[in-house]
Amino acid sequence: MMTGAFGHGAGGGASQSMADPFDEMNGWSGEEPRPAYSEVRRWLDETPPEILDTRHAQAELLFRRTGITFNVYGDAEGAERLIPFDLVPRVLTAREWARLERGLVQRVEALNALLADLYGPQEILKAGVIPRELVDLNPQFELAVFGHRPPKDVFVHIAGVDLVRTGPDEFYVLEDNARTPSGVSYMIENREMMRRLFPDLLARAQVAPVETYPDLLLETLRSVAPAGSERDPGIVVLTPGPFNSAFYEHSFLADKMGVELVEGADLFVRDDVVFMRTTEGPRRVDVIYRRVDDAFLDPLAFRPDSTLGVPGLLSAYLAGKVAIANAPGAGVADDKAMYSYMPEIIRFFSGQEPLIANVPTWRCREDDHLAHVLAHLPELVVKEVDGSGGYGMLVGPHATKAQLAEFAAKLRARPDGFIAQPTLALSTCPTLQDGRIEPRHVDLRPFVLTGAKGVQVVPGGLTRVALTKGSLVVNSSQGGGTKDTWVTG
């Protein structure tokens, strides 16, 4: 389900090799365990492995019973799988979190400023900070919404920024997911599961709550209701339907916010106003939290064969009669070519230095970068600029000679389509594997909300873990699992 893959092979870290990456609990090898994990360590030491295994089985049963599943594309219809849940939490201290939070706020403010500019005055292009063709030729750049200012100038209401860590103070942004990032339901359900299974541990560890997220999301959506929507604004979650991989999350969020979960066919547009079909006739809709991609939103404006969307929706949006979160066209800000300019973009709009670093990125579209990439292919990770989910990617250190040659040819043929990054030694976190505790690589996706009153981040996020030993691919579609993420103290 979750988009936004990464795959980082061995060897590239400045100080550490793949053989011993930074461990979230034990630090660098040979060091004292880190204090943030003292409660977790004590708990792991005191709890017999059989108990952990029993609790793990219990967790799976509860997830299945509640229907917390995702669908895998290509599977038989209705095949619902569990995302493996790991019992050992991932811990961040309040101090670490405070730093990340400031960086995330800065980053998402820049994304919104960038979009307001690209769909408006385009100062950043005039200043030559990013090349014009990166925008003009970008399939995610929606000409249809050019010149339109969404309510409160917010484009990215919900961002899921993927972070990775390579040392005690080294965090990197790996991706800015500014379209329809998923996974937040797992952040909340994983916490709920830990509360059910280990209430004492949670109480001792003084963990900041994440359960406020749905309320904050509702507040965010309310705050961007179009001017003139009298009364209580009508808010809905728009889903592609029960066969979508993230359907559980769509229903979860609608449920927790107390709003309707609608499919395209439940909505219609009359005189540029959006209504939903109810048992007592039409009811007005003011804000749509859509979990449907741009291309499928409105068959009149985008893909004519889409049955998921609502004919006339874009026209209603442009007339200012409905807010859509995230705004159509937001995808131009988060593709991997644009990503490589984020440090410059942050400086341009805020005048500040980025608080969380980018992973150094070579843009194959530039000749000298391409030459470097071709010369160092076995050490690099090469990604398609508009790819996601871990598909269409080369992990140099894990690739065969034939694969390297094939990719080199692809790069020469279509350099614009690719970027390359060094392979990072991602941090590991202790993980329960067949009754034993072993280190596995993790990333972190915090969820960042932007409404009329500014940017908010719930303390925590979704930690994804690559369950296969040595693997760096955490995507749930490729065997990744999840962990509860704690911000303590």
Added chain:
Amino acid sequence: MQMLSRTAASLFWTGRYIERADFMCRLLDATARLASLPSTYGGDPTAWTGALSAAGVADAFAATGLEPSEAAVTHFLAVSADNPSSVRHCLERARGNARAVRTALTLEAWEALNGAWHEVDRFAGPRFTQGRMGELVETVRRAVLAFDGAAHRTMLRGGAYWFLQLGAAVERADNTARLLDVKYHLLLPRDEAVGGSLDHFQWVTVLRTVSANTAYRWLYRDTVKPWLVADLLIFDSRMPRSLICCYAEIVERLDQLTHGSGKRGPANRTAVTILRQLQDTDIDKVFAAGVHEFIGRFLADNARLGAAVAEQFLF
């Protein structure tokens, strides 16, 4: 009570499919008992054919080209993919409808249904054997009670709850009527010479299918008399599966659903008309006009009501 039309339709059908799954299980259970008796004691070698008729799937079964043996019919009613009313299929549809509108149910109600589906899915697949029928019947009946209990104890008394109950009541009326129709030749008028002890087990089977054995004894304090069975299942408003009780509930649910808006529609009117017709007649009149004809009219009326609900609430 305003709600999304698609949600209302899904809840209505969730209610119907759960009720149907329950009825199919009762029918399987009762028929197995009847068929197991020696024919000299009222055992009926045609019991399985009768069960197909009561389930309203005789044509669908004929299309498979199979002999109506106990094994074939059990499989067909319990798990067959060719039978849209098989227990497995009903549960799958109930769960599918509920999942699509997951947010309209409480966690407890959803878990009862989802849990039941996973349990049944484990053993009631294509390789289901007759030996596990008892387990299937038991699992589903427990699940339906759990779902009803969860809905009753946890759901807001609002549109979602009323649509669920409305669907269940419409389906329940349909099931009782079909059961009566199949057994109508046994439901003889008062004082008519009856087949003696031979038919006794068949009546008891009918009562068992609708969980009315104890109720019958309690209400009539009498041995099983066919006309009393008919009276109980059609006209006794204390009997939760009687046609009149189902219709009293349907009228009440529709009133609740339209109370807020004040917009009464074709469904309200159709339901009230059917209830009045039931109130204005009695068992003697039914026998005079013919039980089969009476039931046939009722089934057609009930189908009309289903259509009126869809029309009124914009399904």
